[in-house]
Amino acid sequence: GSDGNFLKDQQIRSEIMNTVMNYSVYLPETYDGTRKYPVLYILHGMDGGNNDWLQDNTGGLWAGGGTMPSYAKEYAEQTGKELIIVAPDGENWFYCDGYNSGPKYMSYFFEEFIPYIESTYAIRAERGSRAIGGLSMGGYGSLYYGTLHPEMFCHVYACSAAVYGAG
Numbered sequence: 001g002s003d004g005n006f007l008k009d010q011q012i013r014s015e016i017m018n019t020v021m022n023y024s025v026y027l028p029e030t031y032d033g034t035r036k037y038p039v040l041y042i043l044h045g046m047d048g049g050n051n052d053w054l055q056d057n058t059g060g061l062w063a064g065g066g067t068m069p070s071y072a073k074e075y076a077e078q079t080g081k082e083l084i085i086v087a088p089d090g091e092n093w094f095y096c097d098g099y100n101s102g103p104k105y106m107s108y109f110f111e112e113f114i115p116y117i118e119s120t121y122a123i124r125a126e127r128g129s130r131a132i133g134g135l136s137m138g139g140y141g142s143l144y145y146g147t148l149h150p151e152m153f154c155h156v157y158a159c160s161a162a163v164y165g166a167g
Contacts, residue, residue, distance in 0.1 A: 005031065006069060008051050012116050016108040022089040023113070024050045025121065026069045028082035036122045038083045038129035041114075042068055043090055043138030046162070050089040053135075086117050094162075095134075095141030110149070133157030 005027040011020045028037065044052040053068045068085050076082045090105060097104040118125040132153050134142040139161030146156030 005029075006054055008054065012113065014108050014112050016112055017103050017105070021108070021113070022050050023117075024054050024087045025117075026054055026072060026085040027121070028072065028076065028084070030082060031084070031122070033122045036124040036129075038081070038131070039118070039121075039123045040068075040072075040083055040085045041130070041132045041142075042085055042087050043095060043132070043134030043141045044087065045134070045136030045138050046092055048135075048138070050087045053087050054085070084121055084123055086121075088113055090138065090141060092137070094137055095144060106145075109145070110152075114152075127151055128154050131155035131157070133159070134161075135159045136162045139163075 006024070007027070008024045009022050010025060011022055013019075014021050031037070042053045044050065068087075072083055072085055088109065091102075093099045093102045093105040095105055095109065096102075097106045099105070117123065123129070130153050132142045132145055133156065134140070136159070139158035140163055142156050143158045143161055143163065146153050
């Protein structure tokens with residue numbers, strides 16, 4: 001399950017957040033930058049981080065291929081389609097602007113993060129090739145983003161979405 005490249009704790013300088021933000025990315029084994037891939041933005045839950053979805057069930061980073069990379073590999077084997085997985089660090093801001101008087105995370109995500117990712121990696125930057133999903137707080141974020149921006153995502157996945165008390 002570990003075929004592909006996992007780049008943990010990559011960084012982007014955000015003017016909106018006024019800090020350096022972390023993210024992690026999974027690139028398929030065939031990735032060489034010459035052809036473009038669909039992308040899945042995967043959002044972590046409360047008290048999580050950008051590496052959560054890309055670690056195995058023991059908590060070891062990439063030791064057994066990681067949760068999402070393993071699914072990506074299985075999907076590729078079954079369908080012949082590969083994808084890039086991007087996991088941003090949402091800290092505990094519910095992926096919103098101003099949650100608990102916090103920063104403008106949603107503005108950062110749409111105005112800086114997605115454009116940066118889609119210009120840095122070989123990604124098909126179009127609705128039909130862009131999906132978003134998440135767990136708990138990340139499930140809330142994926143539902144929130146998918147509802148606010150249906151023109152951006154062809155698929156929205158929310159696992160145990162925390163849909164109360166946020167926003």
